[in-house]
Ligand code: GUN
């Protein structure tokens with residue numbers, strides 16, 4: 172073994188999932204090893220098991236002892252907006268006003284490649300400090316935002332999915348493309364980035380309101396020409412949005428019917444929100460295997476509504492879960508589960524903590540069709556790993572003194588955890604939380620605050 176090919180061994184309590192658990196007694200659905208180890212080399216997982224067995228196989232491995240922390244697959248965020256890192260926590264409006272008043276003006280700043288690069292640095296620092304190793308992101312309409320997004324991901328060797336939003340109406344002029352330029356630029360970006368390293372492209376018509384039928388048609392052509400790519404958009408988030416969509420597409424039977432008629436629904440299609448669905452739309456989701464994405468912190472923040480997880484699952488529809496930054500209010504998938512739990516409680520639906528952690532790892536990986544690479548700790552997969560400290564804060568420590576089961580511990584992490592509970596994040600075998608070269612906040616980057624009374 173040469174020094175550059177050295178094995179690394181992580182010691183800790185190992186947890187990953189084979190399928191969605193019914194509960195703690197469903198031990199066939201998950202693997203938990205109290206004194207466990209993960210052996211890594213060349214960015215891949217080479218062995219997993221009891222520490223004594225794995226250590227015996229690699230006696231000269233560099234050992235990092237993470238006990239008593241938990242080792243799990245890195246978290247996956249399936250819907251986020253990279254150009255909204257400075258939109259998060261903007262007060263007072265629901266979807267359409269929020270887009271017009273806060274989001275669109277902010278996204279115009281991504282015309283500048285320098286701004287894109289600076290924000291990409293912050294975006295990835297934030298993902299990694301919150302334990303997220305893969306995300307699916309909307310970039311802005313500008314190709315420079317996609318270049319910055321994938322360049323920075325490549326620099327950190329992260330498995331990232333994303334694409335340029337296509338939008339040719341109902342937005343400021345500075346933020347619109349045309350059916351032809353949206354198509355041409357997306358195609359050039361697919362050629363440039365899809366399959367390069369760990370990058371995957373997502374064809375991204377923003378939503379029905381901001382695309383003309385001509386643009387939808389071109390987006391459909393791209394999907395047909397590039398079945399290897401993901402597709403992402405928004406669906407039935409807000410009642411005013413749904414009514415406006417019906418005005419713009421009067422021939423469509425319903426909102427999903429718009430995307431359906433342009434050939435945008437495939438098993439690789441991610442539909443952010445999917446809250447207020449008609450029975451026909453649910454049937455179409457089941458038929459096409461397009462995937463609804465639950466964005467709980469965003470749905471509460473914008474007052475959008477309650478996602479019917481159990482109703483969709485009862486039709487064998489696989490749901491993803493995501494932050495939806497900047498309408499979402501936390502980068503943390505733990506906090507996303509916290510709010511998700513409460514959204515489901517309001518509908519008398521139960522989310523067991525083992526199901527919750529399955530969802531943000533293997534569950535989301537399966538929705539993306541990437542469970543053979545990410546989302547588990549299986550041998551041969553990419554070594555994207557998160558290290559969780561269940562006693563990271565005084566409140567967590569106090570509660571943990573009375574926790575007796577793994578499920579209880581996971582629930583403490585889910586309800587009380589955030590970036591403080593992420594002890595380390597490994598990307599392709601490399602520790603990144605503390606060492607990824609954090610992007611410095613540019614001097615003077617904070618805009619002068621204007622007093623509300625001035
Ligand atoms: N619908 C269209 N664009 C957006 C967006 O940026 N955020 C959310 N939450 N919904 C959208």
Ligand code: FE
Pocket residue numbers: 250251252405443495
């Ligand atoms: Fe969104």
